[in-house]
Amino acid sequence: MILVPSTGWKMSLKMSAVSCTSSASEKSMPPTLFIVGHIMWKASLLFSLVLLSFAGAELKRLNRAHANEILRVGFATKMNDGAMEEGERLIYELTNPWHSNYAKYLTVEEANKLFVDRHAVEKTSSFLKENGMSHVIEGNVLWVRASVKSLNGLLNTKFYHYAKGAASNIRADRYDIPHELREHVLHVFGVVHHPVSPRWIAPLNPIISAPSSGSVGPDDLQKLYGVPDKLINNSNIGTMVLGYRGGYLPEDLFNFFQHFNSSLASTGYNFPAKKMGPDYTTLCRSIDCGEPTLDMQYSMAMAPGVTTTLFNSEGDPFAEMITYLAYNDSGVQVTTVSLGFGDQGQSYYEHWCNYTLVAALRGISYFCASGDAGGVEDDCNARHNYPVECQWVIAVGGTQGPESGKKEEAWFAGGVGTSVWAPMPSWQVPWASQYFNSKSNAIVPAKANTSLAYRWYPDVAAVASSLPLYQNGTLRGGVGGTSFASPIFAGIISSINHYRDINGIPPVGYLPLVISHIINQTGVSPLYDVNSGASQSSNCVASFPAARNWDAATGFGSPNWAGLYKALVTDVIAARTSSSSSTSSTTSTTSTTDASTTDASTTDASTADTSTTDTVSSSHSSVPTIIETTGGASSMMICGGQLLLSSCLCLILFV
Numbered sequence: 001m002i003l004v005p006s007t008g009w010k011m012s013l014k015m016s017a018v019s020c021t022s023s024a025s026e027k028s029m030p031p032t033l034f035i036v037g038h039i040m041w042k043a044s045l046l047f048s049l050v051l052l053s054f055a056g057a058e059l060k061r062l063n064r065a066h067a068n069e070i071l072r073v074g075f076a077t078k079m080n081d082g083a084m085e086e087g088e089r090l091i092y093e094l095t096n097p098w099h100s101n102y103a104k105y106l107t108v109e110e111a112n113k114l115f116v117d118r119h120a121v122e123k124t125s126s127f128l129k130e131n132g133m134s135h136v137i138e139g140n141v142l143w144v145r146a147s148v149k150s151l152n153g154l155l156n157t158k159f160y161h162y163a164k165g166a167a168s169n170i171r172a173d174r175y176d177i178p179h180e181l182r183e184h185v186l187h188v189f190g191v192v193h194h195p196v197s198p199r200w201i202a203p204l205n206p207i208i209s210a211p212s213s214g215s216v217g218p219d220d221l222q223k224l225y226g227v228p229d230k231l232i233n234n235s236n237i238g239t240m241v242l243g244y245r246g247g248y249l250p251e252d253l254f255n256f257f258q259h260f261n262s263s264l265a266s267t268g269y270n271f272p273a274k275k276m277g278p279d280y281t282t283l284c285r286s287i288d289c290g291e292p293t294l295d296m297q298y299s300m301a302m303a304p305g306v307t308t309t310l311f312n313s314e315g316d317p318f319a320e321m322i323t324y325l326a327y328n329d330s331g332v333q334v335t336t337v338s339l340g341f342g343d344q345g346q347s348y349y350e351h352w353c354n355y356t357l358v359a360a361l362r363g364i365s366y367f368c369a370s371g372d373a374g375g376v377e378d379d380c381n382a383r384h385n386y387p388v389e390c391q392w393v394i395a396v397g398g399t400q401g402p403e404s405g406k407k408e409e410a411w412f413a414g415g416v417g418t419s420v421w422a423p424m425p426s427w428q429v430p431w432a433s434q435y436f437n438s439k440s441n442a443i444v445p446a447k448a449n450t451s452l453a454y455r456w457y458p459d460v461a462a463v464a465s466s467l468p469l470y471q472n473g474t475l476r477g478g479v480g481g482t483s484f485a486s487p488i489f490a491g492i493i494s495s496i497n498h499y500r501d502i503n504g505i506p507p508v509g510y511l512p513l514v515i516s517h518i519i520n521q522t523g524v525s526p527l528y529d530v531n532s533g534a535s536q537s538s539n540c541v542a543s544f545p546a547a548r549n550w551d552a553a554t555g556f557g558s559p560n561w562a563g564l565y566k567a568l569v570t571d572v573i574a575a576r577t578s579s580s581s582s583t584s585s586t587t588s589t590t591s592t593t594d595a596s597t598t599d600a601s602t603t604d605a606s607t608a609d610t611s612t613t614d615t616v617s618s619s620h621s622s623v624p625t626i627i628e629t630t631g632g633a634s635s636m637m638i639c640g641g642q643l644l645l646s647s648c649l650c651l652i653l654f655v
Contacts (some may be wrong), residue, residue, distance in 0.1 A: 065159040067149035072315030074189035077120040095513040103506040105363035120184035139327035190315035218301035226561040231263040232305030238332040247280035256470035277312035302491025326358035333507035336490035338483035353390035367490040369482035370458040371415025389419035395457035398464025409533025410546040410553035431550035459512040461554035526563035530554040
């Protein structure tokens with residue numbers, strides 16, 4: 001997250017500034033203006049580094065951890081042979097609306113059977129019990145709470161207190177897997193990882209730039225993307241936000257919803273928000289909890305009424321949350337992460353990423369901010385950010401323009417990059433090949449690795465420039481970053497999931513592959529194709545421009561609620577109804593209905609209570625009229641005004 005001060009240059013040290021609304025494409029502005037802006041950006045980057053340095057940027061090892069202090073670590077055991085290969089085969093079937101296995105996600109039992117090497121888990125469990133260590137098993141990982149003294153001996157290491165600014169942690173420099181477990185355990189989470197500071201776990205690469213001309217609130221986003229501001233009641237859908245030792249103040253959520261006249265305002269302080277793990281509410285009155293606060297505010301505003309849970313943990317939150325989602329019936333279908341972890345080593349990345357595939361096979365959409373520092377490093381090589389390098393994460397880039405009353409274009413600071421270890425998934429190869437081989441996309445750094453061997457991100461994008469945030473009793477204007485884009489997109493998918501659920505359809509799941517299948521099959525994208533602007537580098541006079549279809553700056557594009565609803569709700573119901581009709585003499589209509597009767601049952605629109613009809617205007621297109629039946633779980637159907645936007649259509653101006 002990055003901050004543009006609404007007045008003057010006052011700012012939080014941790015949430016340093018942001019957003020320039022001029023185009024990042026060199027071809028779209030006069031050379032002199034581009035050079036001046038480029039110099040200003042470089043200067044602002046230097047200034048932000050000074051700020052971070054001033055705030056205590058160096059990680060320092062302090063004293064030895066006390067023998068009786070308690071830590072939480074995770075023993076990651078090996079997976080079954082061939083499990084990952086089978087999982088990757090399955091994900092292509094489960095995300096294809098035209099496949100017979102579409103959305104038939106794995107149960108917890110099926111995920112355990114496919115991925116978990118029971119022998120390795122049992123051997124590890126027995127060893128831990130013999131050493132007096134109680135533990136909880138989640139799939140392949142055994143989570144242990146034990147004293148520093150016990151873990152020092154077990155892992156042949158020494159734990160220390162580390163600090164970086166106000167953040168602190170207990171970690172070791174190294175560890176050994178016990179000899180008895182080396183055949184079974186591949187990695188231990190929470191021992192050598194230091195996600196404690198801006199470089200590791202704060203807003204990704206904050207920068208400072210000139211204030212923008214306006215602000216885009218949640219009400220504006222609903223109009224822009226056609227999201228209905230209808231309070232969802234009694235939903236079975238859940239969203240999860242990664243807090244990482246942070247929380248939110250209930251009064252900030254209350255004031256945010258009241259100020260922007262959200263339908264959640266009617267709930268008062270009874271909005272559907274929960275907390276899991278340690279509660280940091282009190283601490284948020286004295287430290288910066290901006291990241292979890294904005295995640296909660298924007299994901300909830302885009303899916304008003306869907307229960308949103310803030311996840312915190314005692315150990316490694318990234319690893320703990322993903323194993324919890326992958327191997328439990330949590331009631332969560334969508335998660336959003338606006339934080340990143342730094343260079344933890346390939347072993348960490350690969351094992352963490354494997355569990356993300358398991359979660360995707362369970363139907364979970366894992367959204368994550370792509371970063372806020374453009375597309376290349378200062379040496380002109382392609383940028384790398386974690387965890388978005390994992391090919392099963394849905395990386396969300398940024399757009400700008402609506403804050404200035406213009407159409408969406410790629411955000412100049414949107415995180416773009418490639419992995420150095422995660423292979424490019426086969427679905428991405430034709431899209432990336434088309435993009436990087438196009439002469440119209442020639443503005444890429446000469447040194448950048450544009451190999452098709454590794455995964456590229458982002459996958460999608462949303463507004464990341466000049467958004468308001470209510471924090472510690474104050475409404476801040478001009479905040480920006482993909483930290484906002486991720487919860488915006490996640491909330492919209494949670495909204496879509498609600499309407500899938502009440503019609504008996506499982507959740508959306510791994511969205512990029514779903515979108516790829518839909519475009520390949522129909523030639524029409526359910527998203528808005530952002531095809532102008534560019535993600536700009538800092539020192540390099542180069543960029544990754546947006547382009548038609550998939551591009552390295554915005555992926556497949558920004559949310560189109562009506563398009564997503566049609567492709568992922570209406571069309572799925574129609575296909576199921578058609579399939580049912582082909583095997584039954586019963587004639588069915590094609591309108592949607594409450595899932596309490598049957599998966600593909602329907603109701604005539606003429607019988608719906610039109611007194612609950614709302615029409616929502618959009619900046620992109622006309623939005624479908626929404627009709628909800630009264631009583632019980634509400635249903636929804638497209639009655640008119642639906643625009644089938646092909647990927648070549650440009651976006652209508654934000655007004």
